[in-house]
Amino acid sequence: xxxxxxxxxxxxxxxxxxxxxxxALTRTMAAGGIPTDEEQATGMEKIIMKAxxxxxDPYSMMKPKEYAGSKVDPHLVPSIxxxxxxxxxxxxxxxxxxxxxxxxxxxxxxxxCGSHYKLVPHELPH
Numbered sequence: 001x002x003x004x005x006x007x008x009x010x011x012x013x014x015x016x017x018x019x020x021x022x023x024a025l026t027r028t029m030a031a032g033g034i035p036t037d038e039e040q041a042t043g044m045e046k047i048i049m050k051a052x053x054x055x056x057d058p059y060s061m062m063k064p065k066e067y068a069g070s071k072v073d074p075h076l077v078p079s080i081x082x083x084x085x086x087x088x089x090x091x092x093x094x095x096x097x098x099x100x101x102x103x104x105x106x107x108x109x110x111x112x113c114g115s116h117y118k119l120v121p122h123e124l125p126h
Contacts, residue, residue, distance in 0.1 A: 069115035074107035078122030086117055 041049050051058045060078070067075045077086055082104040087097040090113035098112045107118040 069117075071107055071116050074116035074118040076120050077102055077117055079104075079119050080122055082119075084119060088113065088115060088117075090115070 086102045088110040102119050104119045107116040
């Protein structure tokens with residue numbers, strides 16, 4: 001009996017305390033609408049986006065161009081110094097990497113497979 005009274009009073013209290021339903025919140029933007037990525041970007045992201053629009057790759061993020069690897073069309077290796085260490089995976093399914101120093105000047109061959117590599121000067125973007 002006491003439980004029934006307690007339950008009935010709880011229902012009455014809940015019914016009187018209920019607030020009026022709140023209107024749904026809507027998110028409005030300024031007159032210009034939602035900004036695009038280009039409008040919103042700052043700093044490094046903005047520099048990268050501008051460079052990508054112009055077709056350049058300032059931080060070497062894209063896949064390098066493929067070359068034949070012959071003496072006429074060697075693989076181009078960018079470097080900020082006059083030498084760089086290069087790793088060649090001679091065969092597609094090979095797990096070993098052949099490392100060798102590449103010096104500025106004419107194209108040089110991989111000691112294992114014979115692919116040609118040429119060092120080209122590269123300037124840092126900043």
